[in-house]
Amino acid sequence: MNQMDAARSGKYTEEMEIVAKSENVDIEFIREGVAKGTIVIPKNKLRDRANICGIGKGLDIKVNALFGTSSDREQMPMEARKLKIAEEAGCHSFMDLSTGGDIDGMRKQSLSLATVAMGGVPIYQAGVEAIEKKGNLIAMTSDDIFETIEKQAADGLDFMAIHCALNFDIIHTLQRTGRVTDVVSRGGSFLTGWMLQNEKENPLYAEFDRLLKIMKAYDVVLSIGDAIRPGATADSLDEAQIKGLMVAGELTKRALEQGVQVMIEGPGHVPLNHIRNTIELQKKLCHNVPYYILGFLATDIAPGYDNITGAIGGAYAGLYGADFLCYLTPAEHLGLPNEEDVRTGVISTRIAAEAVNIARKREHVLKRQFNISRARVENDVQGQIDNAVYPDKYKNSLENINQQSDIQDEAMQVAAKYFMIG
Structure with missing residues (x-):
């Protein structure tokens, strides 16, 4: 019996259960959709x-x-x-x-x-x-x-x-x-x-x-x-x-x-x-x-x-x-x-x-959108990483930003030494 035959017979298959769980919907919704x-x-x-x-x-x-x-x-x-x-x-x-x-x-x-x-x-x-x-x-x-x-x-x-x-x-x-x-x-x-x-x-x-x-x-x-x-x-x-x-x-x-x-x-x-x-x-x-x-x-x-x-x-x-x-x-x-x-x-x-x-x-999806926005407001770096669709890209970009920030701080210290800035 294939998926559609099972669905039309009112039966739930293992595959329907997996899809229902991953989509966070009731399995009956999946069965009805496959049947139709x-x-x-x-x-x-x-x-x-x-x-x-x-x-x-x-x-x-x-x-x-x-x-x-x-x-x-x-x-x-x-x-x-x-x-x-x-x-x-x-x-x-x-x-x-x-x-x-x-x-x-x-x-x-x-x-x-x-x-x-x-x-x-x-x-x-x-x-x-x-x-x-x-x-x-x-x-x-x-x-x-x-x-x-x-x-x-x-x-x-x-x-x-x-x-x-x-x-x-x-x-x-x-x-x-x-x-x-x-x-x-x-x-x-x-x-x-x-x-x-x-x-x-x-x-x-x-x-x-x-x-x-x-x-x-x-x-x-x-x-x-x-x-x-x-x-x-x-x-x-x-x-x-x-x-x-x-x-x-x-x-x-x-x-x-x-x-x-x-x-x-x-x-x-x-x-x-x-x-x-x-x-x-x-x-x-x-x-x-x-x-x-x-x-x-x-x-x-x-x-x-x-x-x-x-x-x-x-x-x-x-x-x-x-x-x-x-x-x-x-x-x-x-x-x-x-x-x-x-x-x-x-x-x-x-x-x-x-x-x-x-x-x-x-x-x-809406929950993840809310979570990453809240993490940005709270400057929660890990929260942003956890909710990003591609967290590695975020982490790599963050490392580059931090490196640039360190370089800028060092430059300001040198400038302050010679020109008495700050």
Whole structure:
């Protein structure tokens, strides 16, 4: 029995108990949310781990990190360090986006090291292996895709981004209306090329029931990937995006009917004046399931600082109902992130999430806000450290301030000696 089946049967699972305790809410609230689909608990049946979280209505905003190998950089030890850094910085989950090197080995390494939820994008591996084994992506078969999905589920992934809300109707709409950036989703690009060359419908859409059987068997949360997301603010809320969201809503209904936990991935580039409408459309069309957003990037013109644009957009999105923020690092649009980029991305996004939790009046968050403010008034250094989201940063800054203060005092003493000051 998976989480949703248990919830609908009126039963409490160990995972529900853990989430209720960590969120400081009644377990019945969690059970009802899981039963309705407004809360998901990413926890593969086959995987044991230390940290279990809930995502969705009435809970704290969660933060996701990204990493993985590529054909340009196959350094698994570096990815292991990134994982440790992301967890130490406070991410609640991460996704393995590997597209090169030993993809199976990378996934198994991460699963062995991670204490948080782990997700993946199976179409990446299916596409890469089709190129390696068959010579090109177009030779990939439906069976190749579903075998990869089941293999990754059997390995223990807790959630998967599956680009099932893409069909020929959406592609024809995009061809008719045009865009600045066309298809920017990597998974969406793989499938669009495959569909157009083979003149066949997207297997993930056409064989959706086959997908649901795998997700339910392992209790993997289905994250309906945003294959048609806008890659520029100019493309936000265009006809293709809206049509893709409507298809996602249809598939969400089918997933919920089958007892599969589901959430929706949202677009990347969204100007501030579109964020509220984007969130409200998703929630209405997709039956109020959790919304997992990639950003949002509030502006296109800040390469090198997209951790900031993402934090701005993410805070607004959370205010209007987003539940899960995927981090952006300073390397977004520039290249692959290094360890420090990962740390910066998680920190920036966690701060945005914290701001949303305040606006949502999460009691434990408000208590910490009050405590640190009171500690400042009382010049209680330890109280400020204890309540800071990143206490090490505070302590390091404090040491620097004290050093500067000591230097200034010494300078004043020298000046007083020679110029009789004071």
